[in-house]
Structure formats: structure tokens, C-alpha cells
Amino acid sequence: MKKERTMPSEAPEQSAGKLRSLWEQLISDRNSFIRYGGFAVVLLVFALSTGGRLFSSYNLKVLMSQITPLLIMSVGMVFIFAHGGMDISVGAVSGLCSLVSVYVLNATGSVLAVLLVSILLAVLCYSINCLISEFFGLMSTISSLAIMFAARGIITFNVAQTSEAIRIQQTKLLSVFSDSYLFMALACVLAVLVTWFLFSFTKLGKQARAIGDNPLSARQSGANVNLVKLLCYVVAGVCIGFASVFSIARVGSVSENIGSGREMDVIIAVILGGMTLSGGCKSRISSAVIGSITFVLLSNGLSLSGVSSLYVSLIKGALFLIIVFLTLRQNKNVLELPR
Amino acid sequence: MEKQLFLETRGLTKRFGEVLAVNHVDMQIFSGEIRGLIGENGSGKSTISSMISGLHTVTSGEMFLKGEPYHPSGALDARRHAIVMIVQEVGTIDGLSVAENIFLGEERRFGKGGFIDKAAMIREAEKALAAIGAENIKAADSINRYNFEDRKLVEIARGLWYQPELFIVDETTTALSHEGRGKIHEIMRELKKQGKAVLFISHDLPELMETCDTLTVLRDGELIANIAKEDFEESFIKQTMVGRVIEGDYYRSDFDPSHGEKVMLRAENLTGGSLQRISLELHEGEIVGIGGLSGSGMHDLGKALFGMGHLSEGKVEAWLPERTEGRKRREASYTEIRSIADAFRANIGYISKDRDKETLILPASIRDNLTISALDELGNRGVITPSSERTFAQTQKENFKIKCSSINQPVKELSGGNKQKVSFAKWIGKGSRILIFDSPTRGVDIGVKTTMYQLLYRLKKEGYAILIISEELPELIGMSDRLLIMKDGKVTKEFVRDENLTDSAVIEYMI
Numbered sequence: 001m002k003k004e005r006t007m008p009s010e011a012p013e014q015s016a017g018k019l020r021s022l023w024e025q026l027i028s029d030r031n032s033f034i035r036y037g038g039f040a041v042v043l044l045v046f047a048l049s050t051g052g053r054l055f056s057s058y059n060l061k062v063l064m065s066q067i068t069p070l071l072i073m074s075v076g077m078v079f080i081f082a083h084g085g086m087d088i089s090v091g092a093v094s095g096l097c098s099l100v101s102v103y104v105l106n107a108t109g110s111v112l113a114v115l116l117v118s119i120l121l122a123v124l125c126y127s128i129n130c131l132i133s134e135f136f137g138l139m140s141t142i143s144s145l146a147i148m149f150a151a152r153g154i155i156t157f158n159v160a161q162t163s164e165a166i167r168i169q170q171t172k173l174l175s176v177f178s179d180s181y182l183f184m185a186l187a188c189v190l191a192v193l194v195t196w197f198l199f200s201f202t203k204l205g206k207q208a209r210a211i212g213d214n215p216l217s218a219r220q221s222g223a224n225v226n227l228v229k230l231l232c233y234v235v236a237g238v239c240i241g242f243a244s245v246f247s248i249a250r251v252g253s254v255s256e257n258i259g260s261g262r263e264m265d266v267i268i269a270v271i272l273g274g275m276t277l278s279g280g281c282k283s284r285i286s287s288a289v290i291g292s293i294t295f296v297l298l299s300n301g302l303s304l305s306g307v308s309s310l311y312v313s314l315i316k317g318a319l320f321l322i323i324v325f326l327t328l329r330q331n332k333n334v335l336e337l338p339r
Numbered sequence: 340m341e342k343q344l345f346l347e348t349r350g351l352t353k354r355f356g357e358v359l360a361v362n363h364v365d366m367q368i369f370s371g372e373i374r375g376l377i378g379e380n381g382s383g384k385s386t387i388s389s390m391i392s393g394l395h396t397v398t399s400g401e402m403f404l405k406g407e408p409y410h411p412s413g414a415l416d417a418r419r420h421a422i423v424m425i426v427q428e429v430g431t432i433d434g435l436s437v438a439e440n441i442f443l444g445e446e447r448r449f450g451k452g453g454f455i456d457k458a459a460m461i462r463e464a465e466k467a468l469a470a471i472g473a474e475n476i477k478a479a480d481s482i483n484r485y486n487f488e489d490r491k492l493v494e495i496a497r498g499l500w501y502q503p504e505l506f507i508v509d510e511t512t513t514a515l516s517h518e519g520r521g522k523i524h525e526i527m528r529e530l531k532k533q534g535k536a537v538l539f540i541s542h543d544l545p546e547l548m549e550t551c552d553t554l555t556v557l558r559d560g561e562l563i564a565n566i567a568k569e570d571f572e573e574s575f576i577k578q579t580m581v582g583r584v585i586e587g588d589y590y591r592s593d594f595d596p597s598h599g600e601k602v603m604l605r606a607e608n609l610t611g612g613s614l615q616r617i618s619l620e621l622h623e624g625e626i627v628g629i630g631g632l633s634g635s636g637m638h639d640l641g642k643a644l645f646g647m648g649h650l651s652e653g654k655v656e657a658w659l660p661e662r663t664e665g666r667k668r669r670e671a672s673y674t675e676i677r678s679i680a681d682a683f684r685a686n687i688g689y690i691s692k693d694r695d696k697e698t699l700i701l702p703a704s705i706r707d708n709l710t711i712s713a714l715d716e717l718g719n720r721g722v723i724t725p726s727s728e729r730t731f732a733q734t735q736k737e738n739f740k741i742k743c744s745s746i747n748q749p750v751k752e753l754s755g756g757n758k759q760k761v762s763f764a765k766w767i768g769k770g771s772r773i774l775i776f777d778s779p780t781r782g783v784d785i786g787v788k789t790t791m792y793q794l795l796y797r798l799k800k801e802g803y804a805i806l807i808i809s810e811e812l813p814e815l816i817g818m819s820d821r822l823l824i825m826k827d828g829k830v831t832k833e834f835v836r837d838e839n840l841t842d843s844a845v846i847e848y849m850i
Contacts, residue, residue, distance in 0.1 A: 201722050203714045210711050214700045220645075220691065221698075221712040221765070222683045281703035 031282055034326060035274030039294045046301025053304055054297070061181055065250055066296045068184040069094075069243040073262070074269050074288035075195040076239025079232035081270060082199070082283035083208040084215070085133075085140040088263040090240060092151035093125045095259030097244035099155055099166065102254055106169050114174075115245055122241030123234050125151060130233035134226050152260075159256045167253035177249035184246070191239060196285045198235060208232050212279025268316060269295040271323050342369040345505060345536045346391065346409070346422075350400035353386050353560075355752070360386045362560040363400065368505065373527055373537040375551030377544070378580055383560040384540050388507050391538070392424035393417035415444070423498040424507035431482050431490045438464035438478040441497040467500040468493075471526055488519045495526065506530055507538040524550050544573060558582055589789060590817025591796045596836035598820055599623030601658060603773050603804035604687070605673070606644060608653035613639045615828040616653070621773065621804045626795065628819030629808040631849050636828035638692050641777045641808045645689035646682040657685035657773060685773065688712075688766025690759075692777040692808070698762045701751035705743055706732040708750050708761050713769040735764040740790070756787030763794065767803075774798070777808040792818060812842045824848040 046054050053059060073090060080087050097118040104110075104117045125147055133143040159166065168174060176183050199205035207228045210218035219225050247259065267277070273291025276282055298319070302312055346368040353361040361383040368374055376384045389395040391402065393411030402409045404420055411417040414424070431440045438461045442448065449460045464478035473492045476485060482493065491511060498506065508523065527537045527550060541547050547554060554566045556579045564579050604621040613636035621627050631637045642648055644655055655676040662669050676682050682689070691697035700708055709732045710717060717727050732746040739760045743753060750761055759779065766774060779795070780788045795818060798805060809815050815822055822834040824845060832848040834840055 201724065203718065203721070203723070206707070206711065206714060206723070210700055210703065210707070213702050214696070216697045217700050218711070219679060220647075220689060222679065222714075223711075224680065281700070281707055 030326065031274035031276065031284075031287070033274070034272070034323060035284075035287060035290050038272050038274070038323075039290050039297075042294050042297050042301065046297060046305065049305040050301060054301055059300070059304065063296055063300055064181045064184050065178070065246075066300065067293055068188055069246040069250075070262075070265060070269060070296060071188050071289060071292040072191040072239050072243035072246070074266050074273075074292045075191055075285055076236040076243075077266050078195065078199065078270065078275070078283060078285055078288045079205075079208060079235045080140075081275060081277055082205070082212050082279045083229055083232050084212040084279040085130075085229065085232070086277065087126075087129070087144040087236070088141060088267075089125065089129065089144040089148035089151065090266050091259040091262035091264075092148040092155070093122055093237075093259075094240055094244040094247060094262055095155050095254075095257075096125070096151040097122050097241050098248035098251075098258055099158060099254045101245060101248050102166050102168055105173060109170065109173060111173055111176075115242070118244050119238050119241030122244065123237035126233040126237035126240070127230065130230050134229065148263075155254070155258065156256050159254060165253050165255075168248070171252060174245070174249040177246050178252075187242070187246070191242070192285065192289055195235065195239070199283075199285050204228060204231055204235075209279070209281050209283055212283065213281055265295065268320050271320065272298075342371065344368075345370045345405060347403045347406075348387075348391075348400065349403070351387065351390065351397065351402065352399045353383070353390060353395060354398045360560050361390070364557075364560075364562045366555060366562060368536050368538060370504065370536050371531055371534045372552045373531050373539055373550055375547040375554040376538060376540045376557065377542075377547055377554055377576070378557035382557040382580075384557055385509060386560075387557070388424060388509050388538060388540060391417070391505075392422055392507055394424070418501055418503075421502065421504035422507070423501055423503040423505070424509060425491070425494050425498055425511050426509050430494050433483055435482055436461075436478070437468075437476060437480055437482055437485070437493055440482050440493055441467055441478070441500065443497075463500075464496075467496040471496050471499060472522065491519065492522070495523065499526070499530075503535065505536045505538065507540070509540045510542065520546070544576060548573070548576075556580055590792055590814070594836055594838045596820040598625035598799075599802060603658045604644065604806070605656045606640075606653065607656070609640070609643055609648065609650055609655070610652040611648060611650040612636075612643070613828045614643060614648070614650075617825075617828070617830055618653075619823060619830070621806055623804055624799055624802045625820050626799050626805045626807060626818055628815035628822040629806065629825060630810075630812060630815045630822060630845065631825035632810070635825040635849070637808050637825045638777055640825070641689065641692075641775050641806070644676070644682075644775055644806065645687060646676045646678045646680070657682070657687060659685055686769075686771045687773040687775065688769065688771030689775045690762045690766070690777060690779065692781065694758060694762055694778075694781070698765075699750050699758060702749055704747045705736065705741065705750055705753075705761055706746040709735050709746075709765050709768060712765050716769055731768060735768040738768075739764045739794075754787075755781075756783040756791075759783050759787070759791070763791075767798070772802070773804045773806075775806045775808070778810065779807060780809075780811070780814060812845055816840050816842065816845065 073094070077087065077090065100121055101114045101118045105114050129140070129143050129147045132138060132146065133140045207218060207223040210221065210223060211225055211228060215225055244259075248254070251258070269291040270288050271277065271291065272294045273287030273289070275284065275287035275291070299312060299316070302315060303309060307315070344367055348364055348366045351361060351364045351366070352359070364383070364387060366387070376388065378384050386395060390397050391411075393413045393416055397410075409420060411420065411422070417423070432443065435443070438457075441464045442460055446455050446460075449456045449463075461478045468474065468476050468478060471492065473489075473496060476489055476493060482490065485493070506527070508527070511523065527539065530537055539547065539551060548571045552568050554571070554576065556563045556566065556576065558580060563582070566576060566579070599622050601623040602620045603623050606617060606619050609617040617640060619627070629637045629640060639648065643650060646655070648655075656673040657676055659669070659672055659674045661671045674681065674685055676685060676687070695701060700711065706728060710723075710728045713731065714723060717723050717731055719727070729746070735741070736743070736746055741753075741760045741764065742757050750758060753761070780791055783791065795805060795807070807815065807818060820836050822840075822845070823830050824832045824834070826849055834845065
């Protein structure tokens with residue numbers, strides 16, 4: 001069964017050997033492989049197929065405005081996925097935040113108030129979500145489903161109630177969120193830095209990952225499991241509230257299905273970034289960062305290369321399956337263990 | 340009669356990651372013999388039998404079946420080659436009938452126009468059961484109606500129905516009653532008479548000596564000796580297994596039960612769950628052993644002392660030394676332990692009996708496992724830098740001589756002994772002064788056991804308060820200053836460390 005002996009490791013002889021071991025390491029760490037390989041492939045394929053139009057200064061701006069909300073949401077969602085949670089209310093909650101943002105902006109004209117309200121609202125939704133799932137011992141997916149329907153219901157109701165469109169009256173106020181690419185870049189950097197810090201350098205991130213792998217051990221190692229989960233949801237809420245302001249600034253008005261589909265975008269993005277949705281020690285913020293960029297490049301590249309928008313969903317679906325298949329294969333290939 | 344070679348292995352080797360489990364084993368199994376396979380935990384017995392029966396892949400080396408190369412692709416393939424194994428764990432499926440369990444995967448045999456001829460299947464199953472003298476089991480019944488022992492018999496009936504040439508019994512008998520064992524021995528002898536080969540793996544030396552014709556002794560994955568029946572002698576076999584004469588310094592050698600004055604952990608009248616009015620005190624520099632059968636409540640006691648009990652009465656208190664909390668200085672005092680958070684604050688460390696499921700995080704690295712309980716200590720105003728984690732983990736790795744390729748290796752790749760070292764290190768590294776170890780040497784091989792015992796003794800000398808819960812009496816008698824025996828949730832007897840204390844004196848208070 002077990003035996004405490006290691007064979008003398010062969011000394012790495014030549015650089016060829018080193019290169020090979022590097023390759024083997026890459027293969028064995030399939031998450032990184034998907035993360036960087038997927039990014040590289042998407043970048044290369046669309047750079048060629050669009051004849052360089054992918055990098056035109058106009059398109060770069062489009063990319064930036066598409067990446068910003070997705071990336072900020074994804075880095076927040078990493079906290080939920082890492083501890084083994086699953087959430088499909090992103091789109092509806094973000095839509096609700098956008099709706100309320102419009103009301104607040106039109107009433108007060110204060111950007112600060114919009115930011116605060118949007119973030120608080122998302123945090124509230126996510127905290128309720130977490131508490132429901134903890135209090136009733138419900139699967140987090142199911143409680144998020146409830147939140148999703150509730151939020152979507154409020155949006156639909158409000159849109160149906162008003163005869164005219166719910167839109168931002170003074171578009172200038174939020175222009176920095178929709179036009180300033182420097183501001184978007186700064187916001188992304190800020191979101192990544194803060195979440196990366198929380199995730200890699202504090203108790204919260206470390207305990208969240210431990211809970212994702214083994215909640216029992218995490219508890220017996222001093223993690224207050226319920227509190228850690230709640231804090232993870234709060235972090236996700238902050239990110240989603242913040243990102244929603246970028247979304248509404250870009251669109252300008254609220255429609256019935258605002259934000260819908262966002263939840264799937266986030267999930268596909270983090271998977272594209274090589275994250276396993278069951279969470280645990282392999283979770284990385286970089287999965288969300290690289291994954292979001294890859295995802296946006298993919299959607300944008302597809303339409304730029306003239307692929308009809310009819311097919312885009314289909315292609316995304318196929319891609320999703322392929323990557324899930326790859327990560328599943330990995331689980332089957334885990335080391336054989338002593339019985 | 341010339342013995343006929345059935346199975347031969349040449350240079351059979353198995354590696355689990357960095358760990359070499361079986362090392363170049365050349366073994367011959369003959370038709371018409373009962374071969375015993377013996378060795379300590381981790382010596383490679385189960386791994387060899389798993390390779391023969393196709394459950395494990397072979398890392399290197401070859402196997403030959405009657406001279407033909409043999410590469411089983413799985414358990415089914417092995418069965419096609421007339422090799423069948425009965426494993427230690429339950430191998431039946433709840434919710435199916437006995438007959439369905441016996442012919443799992445072979446339903447096609449009873450196919451009749453797309454349906455299964457249940458009557459025929461039950462008839463055949465009855466024959467299979469009758470063949471091993473298990474007529475009390477009804478083939479049409481649901482398997483749920485039968486206990487563990489009967490289920491084992493069902494598995495055996497299933498195995499034998501395929502008329503194996505080699506029948507492997509892997510530690511099956513440990514869980515069986517005297518009667519059940521007798522039945523299996525009888526079946527093995529019958530197979531031998533029919534000229535079949537039997538490979539019998541057990542921990543029970545007298546049992547092996549009684550039934551086997553030859554014993555193959557394994558140690559650290561290597562084949563040490565084949566001992567023929569005429570040379571069977573208990574002490575000789577034991578010595579061969581261990582590779583040295585066991586005595587003296589295996590456990591601690593002193594018989595001085597003295598310890599510090601200070602009570603570090605105190606339980607008063609704990610009642611609730613499986614516990615009934617349990618009181619105990621654990622002093623500085625003392626090792627207290629808790630012994631009993633696994634249903635005696637002793638494992639729950641360990642959990643209760645760590646703040647995980649469901650107590651209706653009584654309380655647990657731990658000593659908190661002088662400390663600063665925030666800006667305030669706090670006097671040394673006793674604090675009640677009501678939750679894991681309280682236990683954490685009082686520097687209590689706990690290793691569960693089910694180490695892999697409750698104490699360690701298997702997919703995570705050694706570093707993550709070591710630091711997860713010490714995050715407060717490592718943090719500087721809440722910020723935990725990678726370098727502080729690395730230094731901490733590296734120090735613990737060296738202190739406890741954890742064998743690994745690096746601190747970034749996943750814990751699941753380590754051997755049992757090294758996993759347990761990680762569990763020890765995670766609490767001692769954090770600075771826990773009160774240590775509750777449930778089954779500290781479970782699944783740990785003998786070399787590491789010795790180091791564990793030395794370590795426990797050193798910790799005692801350094802003033803740690805240690806509580807060991809164990810199902811292994813020799814270990815408890817060998818290590819404890821005081822030994823409490825539990826039965827039905829109560830403490831039935833207390834022994835103080837004494838040279839003349841024996842297993843048999845203790846055992847009567849357990850059962």
C-alpha cells in the first residue's frame with residue numbers, strides 16, 4: 001500500500017529534458033493549460049480571421065467596454081465558486097441594480113449615490129441568497145434561482161408599469177463609466193487587485209478554498225464556515241453592484257430582459273479561465289481575469305469574422321461542452337491511490 | 340504430485356506518485372495451495388492482490404498465468420481469466436435482490452426475448468448459495484435484509500460461481516464472527532482439494548498459520564520470505580515481518596506517571612449523545628489514554644472536548660494563559676469550551692479518527708494544510724504573505740520530517756504516516772498546547788509509528804497536555820500516564836501507568 005521511499009530523481013541533464021518536464025507539468029496542470037492555451041488560441045485565430053480588425057482602435061474600445069463589467073463580475077464570483085457555491089442570479093441582480101441606478105440617478109443626479117445604492121442592493125440580494133441557503137440547508141443554486149425570479153419579477157413589473165422607457169435622463173452624468181476607457185481600465189485593475197488581495201493574502205480567501213475542498217476539515221481547522229460563505233457572497237455582491245453601473249451606463253435604458261444571460265457568460269468565462277466549478281484549492285482570480293478576456297474576444301471575434309449572430313449561442317454552447325469535457329477528463333485521470 | 344504453477348509475477352512493481360508500494364516482487368502461486376500473504380500496514384499486500392485481480396494497474400514488471408503473459412484490464416477481465424477477489428469492504432449493492440447481486444453484470448445469461456428470466460436467475464443463485472452451504476440466505480430476498488456477514492457470503496457465492504482457479508480473500512475475515520470465519524476457511528480448504536489456488540490476506544497470524552500451506556512475508560513492498568508450513572512459528576514470522584526484534588523502546592520505556600500540576604483541560608459530567616456523566620482532567624505534561632470499543636462513545640468524547648459535542652449537561656473547560664486581547668491584558672483563567680471557536684482560542688488541537696475526511700484537505704498542498712489552522716498566527720494585521728506561509732510550512736516539514744517532493748505537493752499523494760505527520764504539524768505548529776488525538780497511528784506503518792510515539796513522548800516532556808483515543812490497547816498501555824476505559828458512554832475504570840499492566844487486565848472493563 002504505502003511506502004516511504006522516493007527513488008533518486010534523475011538529474012535534469014539537458015535543456016531538452018527541462019523543456020520536456022515543463023511540457024509535462026503543463027499537461028498535468030490542465031487548468032493552467034486551458035487558461036493560457038485557450039486565451040492564446042482565441043487571440044491567434046481571431047487576429048488572423050479578422051485580418052487584424054480585432055485590434056483596430058475602434059474595436060479595442062468596444063472590447064474594453066465589454067470586458068469591464070464581465071471581468072469585475074467574474075472576479076467577484078470566484079469567491080462563490082471557490083467555496084463550492086453556485087449562483088445563477090447574476091444577470092437578474094445586475095439588471096435590478098441597473099434599474100434602481102436609473103431611478104436614483106434621475107432623482108438625485110449623484111453618481112456617488114448610484115454607486116452606493118447599486119452596490120448595497122447587490123450585497124443585499126447576495127446576502128439574502130446566502131442566508132436562505134444556509135438557514136434552510138438549501139443548495140445554493142436553488143436559493144439563487146429564487147433570487148433570480150424575484151429580481152427579474154421586479155424588473156418586469158417596473159418596466160410594464162411605466163408607459164415610457166426607463167432611461168437615464170442626463171446621460172452626461174455617467175459618461176465616465178461608458179466613454180472613459182482609462183477609467184474602465186482603472187476600475188478593472190482596482191477590482192482585480194482588491195479581490196486578488198482578499199483571495200490570496202487573507203483568511204477569507206484561504207478558508208473559502210478550504211471549504212470548497214472539504215467543509216468538514218475546514219470547520220475543524222477553525223473556519224467559521226457560515227460566516228466565510230456569507231462574506232464570500234458579500235464580496236461577490238460588491239463586485240456585481242459595481243459592474244452593473246458600467247452596464248447601465250453603456251446601454252442607457254432598462255428593458256425587460258436587461259442583464260439576462262449574464263450568469264451564463266460569467267460561468268463560461270471562469271471555466272474558459274480554467275477554473276473547476278466545484279471550487280477548492282485550484283481556484284484562482286486569474287481564471288476570472290483571463291477567462292473574461294478570452295470570452296469577450298471570442299464573442300467579439302465571431303461577429304467580426306462575419307459569423308451570423310444566429311450561430312453565436314450555438315458556438316458558445318459547444319465550447320462550454322468541450323471545456324467541461326476536458327475538465328471532467330482530468331478528474332478521471334487523477335492519480336491512482338492505494339485502496 | 341508435482342505442484343503446478345498457476346500464477347507467476349516477475350519484477351512486479353507499483354508506484355503511487357512518489358511512493359513505491361510494491362518493489363520488484365517475484366512470486367509464484369501454485370494450484371492446489373492456500374497461500375497466505377502477510378505483512379504490516381503498508382507492506383504492499385493489498386496492492387499486490389489488487390494488481391493480480393485487475394483493480395490496480397501495474398507500474399512495471401510482468402505477470403504470467405500458466406506461463407502465458409497476463410495483463411488484466413480490470414476486475415472483469417481478471418474474472419474471465421478465472422481470478423476472483425473478495426475485498427474487505429462491502430461489495431454488494433443495496434436495493435437489489437440477492438440473486439441480482441450475484442449476477443450483476445451477467446444478466447444477459449438469463450435473457451429471454453429481451454427480458455430477464457428472474458425465475459431462472461433465482462434458481463441459479465440458489466445453487467450458488469447452496470454450493471457454499473449458505474442455504475439460510477434466500478436468493479429472492481432483498482439484500483438489505485441481510486447483515487454484513489451474510490453479504491460477505493453472498494459475495495463469496497458470487498465469486499465461486501465463476502469457478503475461479505485463483506480465489507483471493509483480502510482481509511475479509513477481520514469483520515466476521517468466529518462462525519463466519521470458519522465457513523470461509525472451510526470453503527478455502529474445499530477449493531484446495533479441487534486443485535484451485537487460494538491467496539489469503541489477513542492480519543490475524545494464528546488464523547493464517549492454521550489455514551495456509553505457505554506464508555509469503557512482505558515488508559515495505561518487498562518480498563522478504565516464503566515460509567513453508569513446517570517452519571511456522573509465531574515469533575519467527577513476526578520477526579520476519581518487522582525485520583527486527585520488537586521490544587523495549589517501541590513505546591516509551593519509562594514507567595513514571597508523573598506530570599505537571601496544572602489542569603489544562605477539564606470535563607465535568609458530560610452527558611448527551613452517546614456520553615453519560617463523563618468527568619476527566621488532563622494535566623500539563625500528561626498523556627491520558629482513552630480506550631474502549633468503537634461504540635463506547637470515546638470518539639464522541641474527543642469531539643465533545645473540542646467543542647463539537649451535543650451536550651445536554653456538563654461542561655468542558657480549558658486553561659487560558661495570561662494573554663492580550665486587543666489592547667486589554669487578560670489574567671490567566673479557565674474558559675468554557677462551547678464551540679470549535681472556543682477550542683481554537685484555548686489552543687486545543689484535534690485530530691479526528693477519520694483523518695482524511697475531517698482533518699486534512701486532501702487535494703490541497705501540504706503548505707495549505709499546515710497553514711489553514713494557523714492563519715491567525717501567520718497574519719500580520721490580517722495580511723498573510725506567501726513568504727510567511729512558506730517559512731512556516733518549511734519549518735514544520737523539517738521539524739516533523741515529512742517526506743514529500745516539496746511543500747507544494749498535494750497531501751493526497753502522501754502515505755498514511757506522512758499524512759498523519761501533517762495533521763500533527765498543523766496543530767503543534769499553530770502552538771496548540773492541548774492535543775486531542777483520535778486514533779493517532781491509524782493506517783500508519785510501523786517505522787512511522789515509532790517516530791510518532793517518540794514525538795508524543797517528547798511533547799509530554801515539553802509540557803503539552805495530550806489525550807490519546809485509540810482502539811489499540813498495546814499503544815494505550817505503552818504510552819499513557821493514565822488510562823481511562825470507556826464502555827457504553829461511561830468511564831468504567833482508570834489505570835495509572837504501571838509496568839505490570841496487561842491487555843487482558845484492561846479488556847474486561849471494555850466488554
